[in-house]
Amino acid sequence: MGPERTFLHADPHLPLLSFISTQLSNKRVVTTDTVTSIATTTIVATMTFTNFLKFSSFTLLSLTLLHRFLPSLPLLSSLSHRHHPLLLLSFLSCTLLYLYLYARRRPLPVFLFDYSCYLPEPERRSSLEVCEYYGFRCPRLSHSTADFMRAIFLKSGLGDETYAPPYIFQEDYDAKFRYAVQEAEEGMFDAVSSLLSKTGIPTSAISVLIVACSMFSPVPSLSAFIVNHFNFDPSIKTYNLSGMGCSGGTMCCDLAAKILCSKPGYALIVVTENMSLNWYFGENARCSSPTASSASAPRPCS
CATH class of the missing domain: 1.10.287 (Helix Hairpins)
Structure with missing residues (x-):
């Protein structure tokens, strides 16, 4: 699952007819392989x-x-x-x-403002041949385990247009903390930068930042990475959600909507996942199945 970036916006004091007539000609439609989103300022x-x-x-x-x-x-x-x-x-x-x-007292409407996904570099593309090469070259995996993971990968539905984390392409074949940090920073920073450039919203206007990642919770937190990298306002409210799997993105949207109903503004939602430190190198087939199915995690295109 690739990092997803969403803006939610609530504002009770928007300009009226003049603003509407101006924005009717400026609506942007962003079409991706997996989602179509429309800027709903109008x-x-x-x-x-x-x-x-x-x-x-x-x-x-x-x-x-x-x-x-x-x-x-x-x-x-x-x-x-x-x-x-x-x-x-x-x-x-x-x-x-x-x-x-x-x-x-009536609740304010909350809308999706824009959306962006991270697309890794072409050299990160992970086909079946790449995964086979990794499985047979890794000294920590036996040949029987590599054959089993190959069979699981063929039935997982992952194609040649999926991408692997940086750890796969290293030569030491060892899961390290710095590879997990590299994977998180590449995805989050690229997607957030793309979203800010598309919307034109300054970082000072964003009052809420919500980050969801189930399998990687470093200290400092992922939200601290984003705040320091993009120089967000020190008064920004940050939230880190973990341990909820793929439902974390939905929980982030619900949390942002509740916050914006009480205090209008902009909320930035970052939904990502990290696999660099979540590999199994033993002989238990049940534990090897998740590793094989996530060896080439799909990355939505933006």
Whole structure:
């Protein structure tokens, strides 16, 4: 699974008609092998304007009904007497304040702003022949284990357009921490840089950073790698989720949506996986199956 980058955005104070007419001609469609995403800035502005119209119409209707039935209600009729203009004004002010607070309590809409994936270099492409070469050359794997892993790989559904981590192409055939760091930095930095250049959003505007990686949790954290590399604002809120497998990306989106509903802004979601330190070199076939199926992890193209 390749690193995925997502922007979520919530903003209750977007410009209205002039902004909409300008952005209608600037919508970008990004098509990849696995996903099609549309920049939805215009949709956010349109829906915010619609909510504003609904609130204005409701307020106008309430005032009209109040004015229409004012003489028929004893309490309101007494308030409308010429000796109580301040009481009537206070009543109307409280009504408008209640309507405003009711509208403010409604949750803000949260939208996917843009999306980017990491595509490794062509020399990282891992075909069946490359995996066979690694299996038979690695001194820590017996020939029987290499044959078993080859059979699992053929049935895994992975083709010649998949990519392997940097560790596969090293000569020492030893899983080391620095290879895991290299794998994480290459994927995250490239995808985040691509996303920031596509959206044009400055790092100072991003208030939330969420990173999900199940099998690699270094210290400092992966979110600290990103914050230091791209010079994010020191006040940015960072979250690191692990141990949830492929569902980590969905959990990140849910967490970002809940945060943005209470505090509008931009949230950057980074979903990746790391395999450099998660290899099995023993003779147990059950333990060798995950290693064979993840030897060439698919990397979505951006």
